[in-house]
Amino acid sequence: MTMGMVVLVLLIALAFTYINGFHDTANSIATVVATKVLTPGQAVLMAAVTNLVGALWGTAVAVTIAKGLIDIHVVDVGPQLLVCALLSAIAWNLLTWWLGLPSSSSHALVGGLVGAAVAGAGNNFAAVIWAAGSWWSGSGVIPKVIVPMVVSPLMGFVLGFALMGALYALFSWLSNRTGFLKRFGRTPFVNALFGKAQIVSAAAMGVSHGMNDAQKSMGIIALALAGATSAGQFDHLPNWLHFLRITSDASHPFAVPVWVTVVCALTMAAGTAGGGWRIIKTLGHKMVKLHPINGFAAEGSSAAVILFASSLGIPVSTTHNVSASIMGVGAAKRFNAIRWTVVERMVWSWILTLPVTALLAYALVRLAQGWG
Numbered sequence: 001m002t003m004g005m006v007v008l009v010l011l012i013a014l015a016f017t018y019i020n021g022f023h024d025t026a027n028s029i030a031t032v033v034a035t036k037v038l039t040p041g042q043a044v045l046m047a048a049v050t051n052l053v054g055a056l057w058g059t060a061v062a063v064t065i066a067k068g069l070i071d072i073h074v075v076d077v078g079p080q081l082l083v084c085a086l087l088s089a090i091a092w093n094l095l096t097w098w099l100g101l102p103s104s105s106s107h108a109l110v111g112g113l114v115g116a117a118v119a120g121a122g123n124n125f126a127a128v129i130w131a132a133g134s135w136w137s138g139s140g141v142i143p144k145v146i147v148p149m150v151v152s153p154l155m156g157f158v159l160g161f162a163l164m165g166a167l168y169a170l171f172s173w174l175s176n177r178t179g180f181l182k183r184f185g186r187t188p189f190v191n192a193l194f195g196k197a198q199i200v201s202a203a204a205m206g207v208s209h210g211m212n213d214a215q216k217s218m219g220i221i222a223l224a225l226a227g228a229t230s231a232g233q234f235d236h237l238p239n240w241l242h243f244l245r246i247t248s249d250a251s252h253p254f255a256v257p258v259w260v261t262v263v264c265a266l267t268m269a270a271g272t273a274g275g276g277w278r279i280i281k282t283l284g285h286k287m288v289k290l291h292p293i294n295g296f297a298a299e300g301s302s303a304a305v306i307l308f309a310s311s312l313g314i315p316v317s318t319t320h321n322v323s324a325s326i327m328g329v330g331a332a333k334r335f336n337a338i339r340w341t342v343v344e345r346m347v348w349s350w351i352l353t354l355p356v357t358a359l360l361a362y363a364l365v366r367l368a369q370g371w372g
Helices: 003-034 040-056 060-067 079-098 105-120 126-132 140-179 190-231 237-243 258-275 277-286 292-311 318-333 339-369
Strands: none
Touching: 003 040, 003 079, 003 105, 003 190, 003 258, 003 292, 003 318, 040 258, 060 105, 060 190, 060 292, 060 318, 079 190, 079 339, 105 140, 105 190, 105 318, 140 292, 140 318, 140 339, 190 237, 190 258, 190 292, 190 318, 237 318, 258 277, 292 318
């Protein structure tokens, strides 16, 4: 791995992080903007701060991305593979962003990594997927990605539905017994109360997003730096550049440097400011009409799911969980409150993300091998 290739991987990884910012962080602040609790500028500023807090709060997901999905004994995850995986994820993210579809940057990256690894391993698909660890050990793509991809949105939907239903029941009970809140959900009192509560839930959403999504780029960058260190590319660096070295062996467990964490979090925040409105519009306006109480329920339930997954080092999709939670909240209001044609388009983007990015990364690696 040459120094030039290391720099290329770092730049493309940061580009992916920036795109992740306006693609996925937009999902985390969509409800608080749609309910007019915060302006887009205020929401972006809060997202920047809370993303940074979340990104600094452990690196379990980054370690999973760097070490837990692909068996490095089967395939050399060098810069060529990393670049192709990142380019595949970036292309898909830009396409879905342009269409206003909240697809998953997480699964786009995982799909890119798997497709690139299969090509790099000479089509040894089973070894690439399974040799990273068995189902029972909890490593590999199936238990770390595929199962959570299905389970976490279901949890978000159920929690959103349950929390919204509980709030409806509570205020209905209060209204019947006290005679106030007759126009529940639209009164100034309820909107003001949950407008304040939604700031807390939106902050929790930002922290959870930083704990999960920001760490994926951190894992890629750390993997590239560790590879360059082990290849001896950093042996002759001046002292002031020694922060680039990442040593990983029996006496030095794999760790993500703090500077990588901070740079990724700040880059993601900059991306949020750069163009997230398309997806905010889909989630906050097109799928179901939201009031502050609905935004609080959706953000609270999705944040709970993502924080739980992050603590286990599982890379889940902020997009899927926020969207599913909004669906659950809308269904609790009434089933036909959800615009199911919009949901159908979103689900198709979810289904296609992994295979499309995997095939694209596979093709890019093969093309690069042909040129080499």
